[in-house]
Amino acid sequence: MTVADRRAVPKSPPRNAARWQGWFRTVALLAFVFLFLTPLLFAVMVAFKTPEEQAANPIGLPGALRLDNFALVIGQLNYWRLVLNTASVTLLSSVLTLLVASLAAFPLARVQARWTEWVYNLFILGLTLPFFVLLIPLYILSRDLGLLNTLWGAALVYSGIMMPFAVFFLTGFVRSLPIELEEASAIDGCTPLGTFRYVILPLLRPANGTLAMFVALTVWNDLILSLLFFTRPESGTLTPALYGFLGQWTTDYTLLLAAALLASAPLLVFFFALQRQIIEGVAAGAVKG
């Protein structure tokens, strides 16, 4: 990465011109990024305004740094309860997905037989199925099993849906690990479960970190499944409650945007703390090819 940081400068133009060009590029890029983020910046600003201020001057600054909109939303939405629910579902889904998929990835990567290949392909099949195919029967199934409106039920369903990607991702990772360590631990008398626990799982940590971020993002931001799953939005996760808020306050952007900001705040904190890993996780596929 550091090598590419230095761009080769053609010899013909004088160095000064090249430097100015570089400055211009940098400033222009910054200007573009700010323009790009304008909707976001204005949304934050509107969340601090009163409806009267907003009506009088839609692009003006708020008169004071008022938190009334946020206080109102927190009260209306039962905010802390929803955050706790969403965090529980997200955490449960992530842990379950990681654990179950790691267990499966180990033999799928290491046992070479026709039937393991078959099972692997069965998982891969799930990667191509659009979620909509499952939607209707999944709703009926969850209703019949009594999973609707339960946090653990939602976590089970999310884990099932994440399984094809998780298995695909982790199996590929286990295959890239050197097999000698496992052989050594087997010679030392480790059971397969012991080898998994003491050799594979620690080596899988970076892959599981990336996977956990994907699962967490998917679950936290999911709309369609949570909309069907939590028929009583007040006892569910953030998105369906936020969605219900839209109908109630359609025209008052000061409240809507305060709600939007509150709903994304926990995730944005998560993103800025782990931005490097998240972005590299998304970009990784392109570099490995």
Add this chain to the structure above:
Amino acid sequence: MKMRWPIALSFMLPALALYGLFVLLPAARGLYYSLTDFSGAGAARFVGLANYSRILADPNALVSIRNTLLYAGVVTVLQTVLGLLLALWMGNAASVRNFSRVALFAPSMLSGVVISFIWTYVYSPLGGLLNTALEALGLGNLKAVWLGDPATALLSVAAVQVWTFTGQTAAIYLANYLNISQEVRESATLDGAGFWQRFAYVEWPLLAPATTVSVTLTLIGALRVFDLPFLLTRGGPGNASEVLGISIFRAAFSEQRFGYGAALAAVLTVFVVFVSVGLTRILRSREAAL
């Protein structure tokens, strides 16, 4: 490695159970429902391919299929071009590269509901950011009811999708761009290639892996889109921005036509599988040609 098959299978069992119960079983039942007149409750009567032939005779479904393909095409082209340009730009502005990458990526972290709150405000005909800004810039004649006019609704929603995910495309291209070795770049420059020549003949072919990943992700994501059109326009006005995701949802959950909804879902699956297999094959062969 030596692992006897009962042990190997028992390791896979929890994953297979979750996957089988919540993905494979519903998928199989969905396929079956598409051959019935199931309404969501009560008995399902087998009707053969009637639901599928009904799709071909349903003008609304055909509009929805057309809209889905148009939406996916527009989003993929715009997002790829914009993401690529931004990656080149960031690749040549080292001092603000990290900041730009994070800032551009941030919208893709937000949920569709939050994005839709922001953009209903931007597009609003009553004091919305876009119209107000156009007015302030003296471009008042460009003002529009962005989401309420059949002529602009679908493209306005597509623009929001591009805005949300361009940062991801740019990050994918940037990672690949920074991986191109400096020697390759320098030798092209020594041979007298200008910036655009170097891009067209040297860098663009070497960016093939990033193109494969980002185009595939973008296109499949756009074909199965639901959140943004549903939240921003409900598919309206009329059916001007109705995509297959919305048609499926509506058939199943508002009109109680589960069978018909399941048939539409099967059609969408065929599109997605067809596109992803075909596209991956084409794009991978470009990589192999390197």
